[in-house]
Amino acid sequence: xxxxxxxxxxVPVFEEAPVELRCNYSxxxxxxxxxxxxxxxxxxxxxxxxxxxxxxxxxxxxxxAEFNKSQTSFHLRKPSVHxxxxxxxxxxxxDRDYKLSFGAGTTVTVRA
Amino acid sequence: xxxxSQHPSRVICKSGTSVKIECRSLDxxxxxxxxxxxxxxxxxxxxxxxxEGSKATYEQGVEKDKFLINHASLTLSTLTVTSAHPEDSxxxxxxxxxxxxxxxxxxxxGPGTRLTVL
Numbered sequence: 001x002x003x004x005x006x007x008x009x010x011v012p013v014f015e016e017a018p019v020e021l022r023c024n025y026s027x028x029x030x031x032x033x034x035x036x037x038x039x040x041x042x043x044x045x046x047x048x049x050x051x052x053x054x055x056x057x058x059x060x061x062x063x064x065a066e067f068n069k070s071q072t073s074f075h076l077r078k079p080s081v082h083x084x085x086x087x088x089x090x091x092x093x094x095d096r097d098y099k100l101s102f103g104a105g106t107t108v109t110v111r112a
Numbered sequence: 113x114x115x116x117s118q119h120p121s122r123v124i125c126k127s128g129t130s131v132k133i134e135c136r137s138l139d140x141x142x143x144x145x146x147x148x149x150x151x152x153x154x155x156x157x158x159x160x161x162x163x164e165g166s167k168a169t170y171e172q173g174v175e176k177d178k179f180l181i182n183h184a185s186l187t188l189s190t191l192t193v194t195s196a197h198p199e200d201s202x203x204x205x206x207x208x209x210x211x212x213x214x215x216x217x218x219x220x221x222g223p224g225t226r227l228t229v230l
Contacts, residue, residue, distance in 0.1 A: 041223070043116065043205070043223040046218055098144075098217055100146075105154075105155060
């Protein structure tokens with residue numbers, strides 16, 4: 001079984017500032033890792049995913065995440081946020097059956 | 113591409129009645145659909161996995177007789193909450209994926225259905 005911990009429930013950030021959302025996971029087997037974003041009144045959208053290979057993964061909208069196996073982390077970063085990045089962000093993990101386990105989510109609020 | 117819709121987006125019903133929620137993949141054929149439940153300020157919890165033409169697989173603690181799932185075609189899955197009670201009030205979200213191909217690992221999510229049971 002796997003589980004995900006998102007260490008920050010809310011992250012306020014000013015426009016054009018960098019942001020990092022932390023995610024740690026636990027699993028007894030090899031995992032796949034995902035970050036999803038949920039904009040207000042919309043469904044979850046995939047930001048990026050790590051399956052194998054390079055530990056630095058680049059996603060849509062300028063986001064990237066780094067898989068760190070020794071620290072069991074998959075933190076999400078963006079060097080400069082926009083107002084439109086205000087949303088709920090979910091980290092998720094799956095094993096080879098592709099069933100997702102989600103973290104509790106991090107609310108990012110970008111202010112001018 | 114890869115759009116998933118849900119209907120209705122919101123539903124209010126009386127205690128004891130049944131409610132059906134539809135999940136459709138609009139521009140692709142979904143071999144697998146997933147149903148999640150999300151409580152306020154909490155994460156998505158997987159309820160069940162359904163494959164087209166076969167019985168759904170329910171997660172531990174999910175009552176299969178209460179949450180009936182049908183995946184009759186490659187583009188439609190339905191979740192029926194039977195004899196709904198106020199504690200069933202929640203946000204229900206479906207997702208769909210395609211077996212094989214480069215994105216077999218990716219789930220595409222619907223916008224969710226807010227169920228309120230009075």
